[in-house]
Amino acid sequence: MSRPANRQWLLARRPQGLVSAEDFRLVETPAPVAGDGELLVRNLYLSVDPTQRGWMAGDTYLPAVKIGEVMRSFAVGEVTESRHPAFRAGQLVQGLFGWQEWAVARPGSSSAPTAIPPGVPVETAMSALGLTGITAYFGLLEVGRPKPGETVVVSGAAGATGSVAAQIARVAGCRVIGIAGGPEKCAYLTGELGLDGAIDYRGPDVAGALRTLCPKGVDVFFDNVGGPVLDVVLSQLALRGRIVLCGGISQYNDARPSPGPANLMSLIVKRGRMEGFIVLDSLSRAGEAVTALSGWMREGRIRDRVDVVEGFERAPEALLRLFQGRNLGKQLVKLAAPR
Amino acid sequence: MSRPANRQWLLARRPQGLVSAEDFRLVETPAPVAGDGELLVRNLYLSVDPTQRGWMAGDTYLPAVKIGEVMRSFAVGEVTESRHPAFRAGQLVQGLFGWQEWAVARPGSSSAPTAIPPGVPVETAMSALGLTGITAYFGLLEVGRPKPGETVVVSGAAGATGSVAAQIARVAGCRVIGIAGGPEKCAYLTGELGLDGAIDYRGPDVAGALRTLCPKGVDVFFDNVGGPVLDVVLSQLALRGRIVLCGGISQYNDARPSPGPANLMSLIVKRGRMEGFIVLDSLSRAGEAVTALSGWMREGRIRDRVDVVEGFERAPEALLRLFQGRNLGKQLVKLAAPR
Numbered sequence: 159m160s161r162p163a164n165r166q167w168l169l170a171r172r173p174q175g176l177v178s179a180e181d182f183r184l185v186e187t188p189a190p191v192a193g194d195g196e197l198l199v200r201n202l203y204l205s206v207d208p209t210q211r212g213w214m215a216g217d218t219y220l221p222a223v224k225i226g227e228v229m230r231s232f233a234v235g236e237v238t239e240s241r242h243p244a245f246r247a248g249q250l251v252q253g254l255f256g257w258q259e260w261a262v263a264r265p266g267s268s269s270a271p272t273a274i275p276p277g278v279p280v281e282t283a284m285s286a287l288g289l290t291g292i293t294a295y296f297g298l299l300e301v302g303r304p305k306p307g308e309t310v311v312v313s314g315a316a317g318a319t320g321s322v323a324a325q326i327a328r329v330a331g332c333r334v335i336g337i338a339g340g341p342e343k344c345a346y347l348t349g350e351l352g353l354d355g356a357i358d359y360r361g362p363d364v365a366g367a368l369r370t371l372c373p374k375g376v377d378v379f380f381d382n383v384g385g386p387v388l389d390v391v392l393s394q395l396a397l398r399g400r401i402v403l404c405g406g407i408s409q410y411n412d413a414r415p416s417p418g419p420a421n422l423m424s425l426i427v428k429r430g431r432m433e434g435f436i437v438l439d440s441l442s443r444a445g446e447a448v449t450a451l452s453g454w455m456r457e458g459r460i461r462d463r464v465d466v467v468e469g470f471e472r473a474p475e476a477l478l479r480l481f482q483g484r485n486l487g488k489q490l491v492k493l494a495a496p497r
Numbered sequence: 498m499s500r501p502a503n504r505q506w507l508l509a510r511r512p513q514g515l516v517s518a519e520d521f522r523l524v525e526t527p528a529p530v531a532g533d534g535e536l537l538v539r540n541l542y543l544s545v546d547p548t549q550r551g552w553m554a555g556d557t558y559l560p561a562v563k564i565g566e567v568m569r570s571f572a573v574g575e576v577t578e579s580r581h582p583a584f585r586a587g588q589l590v591q592g593l594f595g596w597q598e599w600a601v602a603r604p605g606s607s608s609a610p611t612a613i614p615p616g617v618p619v620e621t622a623m624s625a626l627g628l629t630g631i632t633a634y635f636g637l638l639e640v641g642r643p644k645p646g647e648t649v650v651v652s653g654a655a656g657a658t659g660s661v662a663a664q665i666a667r668v669a670g671c672r673v674i675g676i677a678g679g680p681e682k683c684a685y686l687t688g689e690l691g692l693d694g695a696i697d698y699r700g701p702d703v704a705g706a707l708r709t710l711c712p713k714g715v716d717v718f719f720d721n722v723g724g725p726v727l728d729v730v731l732s733q734l735a736l737r738g739r740i741v742l743c744g745g746i747s748q749y750n751d752a753r754p755s756p757g758p759a760n761l762m763s764l765i766v767k768r769g770r771m772e773g774f775i776v777l778d779s780l781s782r783a784g785e786a787v788t789a790l791s792g793w794m795r796e797g798r799i800r801d802r803v804d805v806v807e808g809f810e811r812a813p814e815a816l817l818r819l820f821q822g823r824n825l826g827k828q829l830v831k832l833a834a835p836r
Binding site: 218219384389403404405406409414415416417418419420421422423424425426427428429430431432433434435436439 | 551557558723728742743744745748753754755756757758759760761762763764765766767768769770771772773774775778
């Protein structure tokens with residue numbers, strides 16, 4: 159049997175400023191062959207995440223993707239051949255399979271495949287019940303520690319992690335204000351997601367809007383954005399307010415780091431806490447998050463939204479969409495439907 | 498009996514940039530009279546603290562000092578007349594008595610006087626065994642939570658709070674690097690205070706010096722300074738590093754807030770925590786800190802240093818010394834010796 163063709167997006171260069179298609183190179187090679195203890199996986203969906211911009215640029219919490227390597231990415235695929243006893247052909251798995259149509263995955267390695275639970279739609283398994291939801295769950299509840307009745311503000315609230323974090327805060331009994339770009343997203347936040355208020359960060363007076371919606375200040379800020387939005391929230395932090403630094407998408411494409419928030423010292427005045435969070439540290443407890451999130455979804459308290467771009471060749475375009483603020487909910491690239 | 502004259506420094510205006518003598522006005526009035534439940538106190542020492550610059554400028558964790566009011570200040574004085582059963586004439590007390598020679602203090606109010614324990618020298622009671630030491634104790638141990646063997650960096654390490662925090666970190670079994678301005682202070686840190694290293698923040702390559710002295714990164718940063726020093730330490734934070742924001746003296750005289758640290762996002766990459774701290778929240782547990790600090794002083798593990806300016810009229814000058822980096826240890830103004 160001849161090996162199928164495997165299209166791959168390789169990292170062509172370190173990005174300068176905003177990511178672009180020229181940062182990647184499309185090649186075609188024969189599909190890889192699974193060795194003993196490995197799986198051959200046909201990718202069905204690619205996960206598109208802001209943190210990938212960091213992986214392209216240099217070493218962070220993971221080593222940088224090397225120039226000429228397949229672009230690193232979470233993905234879901236179907237096992238077409240299993241040479242590992244814990245997996246079987248036909249199973250759906252997720253892992254760091256990269257921007258390619260075929261991947262070899264080795265259980266126990268850094269590309270560690272995990273099975274998608276039966277009955278969970280693939281798109282949900284990649285958003286609210288996947289790393290996105292798990293990020294929101296542990297980041298909000300364990301770092302932010304919201305208490306019932308408190309005011310929680312979420313930036314990037316119409317995005318993948320933000321929309322789940324905002325809804326979890328509602329479940330936790332908080333008043334929740336979402337920050338997003340543009341009237342359409344804001345309407346989505348107060349409409350479909352049922353948040354208590356929304357602020358368009360492109361509006362003329364973000365500080366004034368925040369003061370109106372959070373007259374007692376911000377108890378918990380779940381931040382995906384950084385930059386000026388973080389600065390405004392710092393200036394209106396409540397006593398003992400907590401800031402969960404989950405991401406800083408406004409800054410990922412800066413050629414050099416932008417200045418930080420001028421209002422940082424309000425952390426002293428307000429005895430505030432600002433803490434960074436990366437979901438990879440919590441993966442051993444992912445089951446706890448998925449169980450809770452599944453229950454809330456069944457009860458209709460958490461809604462999932464995905465934004466699907468069709469076609470492997472459009473992966474760079476899908477990544478760019480994140481930084482243009484064009485996605486609503488989790489950005490995915492669909493290569494093929496599950497069988 | 499005629500009432501003695503009471504010289505007072507009033508706040509004359511909100512400071513513009515660096516504090517100056519023109520921000521204050523010296524007046525002379527008759528000494529106040531203690532009413533029922535009050536004490537008449539003759540001030541002996543004024544405590545000079547960076548946070549006073551904030552009190553002059555506007556509302557922070559305390560309301561701003563009003564224009565025309567006596568400048569707010571911690572002080573130690575002698576009770577000359579007690580009309581409260583818990584105090585007696587001749588006793589030494591400390592409290593928020595202000596920049597004046599005579600004060601009326603009311604137990605239970607915001608100027609709440611507390612007795613200086615017998616046998617403790619006044620200057621020590623205002624530095625290592627006073628609010629300064631209590632700040633260092635709770636800020637370092639409860640916010641920073643250093644573990645034995647970790648690397649602790651302290652900025653403003655030759656100053657009042659910093660020098661005690663650095664020595665407590667040594668007691669806690671840490672490697673301790675102090676940051677201060679100029680070779681004399683750095684020699685004091687590695688000599689008299691026995692720190693493991695010192696960095697002159699005015700030197701040509703602070704980042705390089707920090708990298709050399711902290712090759713595994715910074716586990717705990719006790720920051721009194723803010724600004725560029727904070728930015729450099731952020732860029733070299735160790736995994737799960739903690740930053741105690743105790744002060745930001747480099748920024749207190751800014752006419753408008755300076756930009757914050759460009760490396761703030763390393764809190765995400767390193768899962769770092771940055772937390773503000775104000776000692777007033779811990780006063781109910783002050784005894785615990787004073788007991789521990791007294792013990793360490795007796796054992797010679799913590800040394801106290803005060804920098805005394807003589808003369809009530811020099812209070813504004815003493816405050817300015819802080820922002821010029823001229824003080825070594827706790828800055829005090831001495832009005833008179835205890836009897």
